[in-house]
Amino acid sequence: MIGRLNHVAIAVPDLAAAAATYRNALGAKVTEPEDLPNHGVTVVFVELPNTKIELLHPLGDGSPIQGFLDKNPSGGMHHVCFEVYDILAAREQLKAEGKRILGDGEPKTGAHGKPVLFLHPKDFDGTLIEIEQV
Numbered sequence: 001m002i003g004r005l006n007h008v009a010i011a012v013p014d015l016a017a018a019a020a021t022y023r024n025a026l027g028a029k030v031t032e033p034e035d036l037p038n039h040g041v042t043v044v045f046v047e048l049p050n051t052k053i054e055l056l057h058p059l060g061d062g063s064p065i066q067g068f069l070d071k072n073p074s075g076g077m078h079h080v081c082f083e084v085y086d087i088l089a090a091r092e093q094l095k096a097e098g099k100r101i102l103g104d105g106e107p108k109t110g111a112h113g114k115p116v117l118f119l120h121p122k123d124f125d126g127t128l129i130e131i132e133q134v
Contacts, residue, residue: 001084001089001090001093002082002083002084002131003082003083003084003085003134004051004082004083005051005080005081005082005083006051006052006081006082006083006112006130006132007045007051007052007053007054007080007081008051008052008053008054008077008079008080008081009053009054009055009056009077009078009079009080009081009130010053010054010055010056010075010076010077010078011056011057011065011068011069011072011075011076011077011078012055012056012057012075013057013069013073013074013075014057015033015042015044015055015057018044018055018075019033019044019046019055022046022053022055028046028047028048029046029047030044030045030046030047031044031045031047032044033057034111035059036059036110036111037059037060038108038109039059039064039108039110039111040058040059040060040062040063040064040065040066041056041057041058041059041063041064041065042056042057042058042059043055043056043057043111045111054081054111056078065078078128079118079127079128079129079130080127080128080129080130081116081129081130081131081132082129082130082131082132083131083132083133083134084131084132084133084134085133085134086133087107087115087116087117087131087132087133088107090117090131091105091107091117094119098123099119099120099123099124100119100120100122100123101117101118101119101120102117102118102119102120103117103118105117107133110130110132112132114132114133114134115132115133116130116131116132116133117130117131118130119131
């Protein structure tokens with residue numbers, strides 16, 4: 001079921017500063033900020049040869065990232081995203097294994113315009129997992 005690592009997401013308190021750090025200090029290619037109102041975040045992607053790093057910043061009231069930053073004011077790793085070929089089949093297999101799907105259990109459109117689901121961190125050794133259909 002699991003495919004390649006799509007990205008590692010890092011919540012940051014200052015998106016412009018974080019993007020500049022990756023761009024200037026590491027020489028990485030960094031995308032322009034993109035608002036994702038359905039997820040309550042603004043994102044940029046640091047593009048690497050074999051994967052991406054997603055920098056997340058709160059967008060609007062009630063952003064789940066704001067809660068994360070309240071607990072971790074300096075920011076930190078938020079989630080890991082893996083690719084799957086059939087998100088609905090993956091969801092059913094995960095549910096059959098007793099894994100919890102966050103939200104209403106229906107895929108939402110993610111930052112890449114593809115369906116995504118998030119899996120409860122308590123079911124994955126304390127790590128929030130995102131799966132994205134490719």
